[in-house]
Amino acid sequence: MIDTLAIKRRQFLMGAAGLAGVAAYGMPASAQDGGKLPAYASWKDADDLIVHTDQTLETKRAAQGDALVTPSSDLYIRNNLPAPSEDIVADRDAWEVQFEGFANPGSMTVGEMKTLGVETVVCVLQCSGNGRAFFDHETSGSQWATGAAGNVVWTGVPVRVLAEAMGGAAEGRQWLTGTGGEEIPAGLPPETVQVERSVPIDAMERAILAWEMNGEPVPLAHGGPLRLIVPGYFGVNNIKYIKRLALTADQSPAKIQQTGYRVRPIGVEGDPSQPSMFKMSVKSWITGPLEKASAGKVQIHGVAMGGVSELKTIEVSTDGGETWAEARFLGPDMGPYAWRPFALIADLPAGEHTLASRATAADGLSQPEDFPPNERGYGNNGWRAHAVDVTVS
Numbered sequence: 541m542i543d544t545l546a547i548k549r550r551q552f553l554m555g556a557a558g559l560a561g562v563a564a565y566g567m568p569a570s571a572q573d574g575g576k577l578p579a580y581a582s583w584k585d586a587d588d589l590i591v592h593t594d595q596t597l598e599t600k601r602a603a604q605g606d607a608l609v610t611p612s613s614d615l616y617i618r619n620n621l622p623a624p625s626e627d628i629v630a631d632r633d634a635w636e637v638q639f640e641g642f643a644n645p646g647s648m649t650v651g652e653m654k655t656l657g658v659e660t661v662v663c664v665l666q667c668s669g670n671g672r673a674f675f676d677h678e679t680s681g682s683q684w685a686t687g688a689a690g691n692v693v694w695t696g697v698p699v700r701v702l703a704e705a706m707g708g709a710a711e712g713r714q715w716l717t718g719t720g721g722e723e724i725p726a727g728l729p730p731e732t733v734q735v736e737r738s739v740p741i742d743a744m745e746r747a748i749l750a751w752e753m754n755g756e757p758v759p760l761a762h763g764g765p766l767r768l769i770v771p772g773y774f775g776v777n778n779i780k781y782i783k784r785l786a787l788t789a790d791q792s793p794a795k796i797q798q799t800g801y802r803v804r805p806i807g808v809e810g811d812p813s814q815p816s817m818f819k820m821s822v823k824s825w826i827t828g829p830l831e832k833a834s835a836g837k838v839q840i841h842g843v844a845m846g847g848v849s850e851l852k853t854i855e856v857s858t859d860g861g862e863t864w865a866e867a868r869f870l871g872p873d874m875g876p877y878a879w880r881p882f883a884l885i886a887d888l889p890a891g892e893h894t895l896a897s898r899a900t901a902a903d904g905l906s907q908p909e910d911f912p913p914n915e916r917g918y919g920n921n922g923w924r925a926h927a928v929d930v931t932v933s
Contacts, residue, residue: 580623581761585613590687595619598687605827605843605881608871609662610690612754615762618667618688620735620796621722623760624781628721632757632765637749641717641787643707650751650766657701659748663771663877664845665692665778668801668817671911671920677806679917686825686926691843691879694769696750699785703744713787716744718768721781736794737777739770739818741787746771746877749782771877772848774817776801803914810915820847822907823921824854824882824899826928833932835890840867845879846901853900856884860894861909861924867897876902888932896927 575591577584588603597617599610628635633651667688669681682688699716703709720735747770751758758764763780770777776796791797791812799810801817824844844854850873855864867884874880882897900906911922920926 580626581617583613583759584615584761585611588614589616592682595622596682598682598684599690601686601825601827602830604686604690605841608691608874608878608881609693609754612756612759612762615665615690615692616667616688617761618682618775619780620776621720621724621733624722626760628781629757629760629765632751635765637766637782638784639702639706639786640784641710641713642703643710645706645710648702653697653702653749654751656705657697658695659698660693660695661746661748661769661771661877662691662693662874663769664820664879665690665775666820666845668774668776668918669916671922671925672917674920674922674925675913675917677913677917679915681916686827688775689845689879691874693752693754694748694750694767695752695755696748696766696769699744699747699749699768702749702785703787709741709787712789714741715739715788715791716741716747716770717784717786717788717792718777718779718782719784719786719792720779721783731794734794735779735796736792737779737797738788738791739773739777743770743773744787749785772819774801774820776817801916801918803916803918806913806915808915817918820845821919821921822847822849822851822899822901822905824897824907824923825926826856826895826897829895829930830928831930833888833930835888835932838886838888838932839883840886840895841870841881841883842897843879843881844869844897844899846876846899846903847905848877849901849903849905850876851880851899852902854880854882855898855900856882856886857896857898857927858886858888858893860927861896864898890932893930893932894927895930896923898923 578594590598635650670688673683673685715738717738768779768782802810802814804814826842856867867882870881907923911920
């Protein structure tokens, strides 16, 4: 059976129709009334977004999956620190990055990087807390439903090409560490708030330093003029405004690495021994219909992602998981790190129906029915929590 509170939270968080009741579940008032777009993101489509805070904007569930690629105007925002001044994108090619931990370390501007190599990758950008709102326990942080995710086209220089140009990795390097260019508030020790993350060094083979997003210069709101993109990894590892890229022997000493973004039991403090939010898992969710449908033939649609693996199958249930039918992926396959829209035509009689989807990746992993609760509400890919209840008449 589906928990009553979980059903209510799902209904309230699906889109504009339920926003009047969201405040009762811990969202700030700005999320309840739709809020006003912050100045640095004023170019976005307010009708397709939920404003939680100035630093957290969520794509409405009904606005997802309409296109293979998420429009930049609809893409969610999650910033750990306020965005820097617009001044940093006035001369994008002049932005300089320091490279450390290579045989021949040094610095390079974006303009210089563009002469070394270029590559495009399509991948899901997803916040670690996407799906947090579906847990029953109280969690701090924005109460994301499904909207802290999007499918994005990134273009830039492969990190492996940069590494080759600098003579390869220095001895004993185990981690790829990126440091963001946000301003550190005065009086705070940098390591307590610095956006700096380390990922296993093998991620260097797929990572790029991106200067374009969806065919245009990366907006300031999304990390321009240059962002580290690690396909298949949660958003926190995709460092905005990157100013330092290092191959390091150890993980970053920053709090965001050592104790933040760690999966731990409820009530337990974060520590480096706990799993970190690195690779994403296989996941899917329904994007329509979300509330009502007419009896008869109904097109059920949604999006699915394999995390770090290609997708193999996608199934849809119209009876809360009692039975499943294989759905069809729509459009071209844009690579193992991209999501794929899907659809199933189902004959639905009048009544209440619980619609769910379940993806399976080529590596054999499938979405679980439920995902264990954890202190910060990270990594939720349980298919039951992401189901929607639809009235057919």
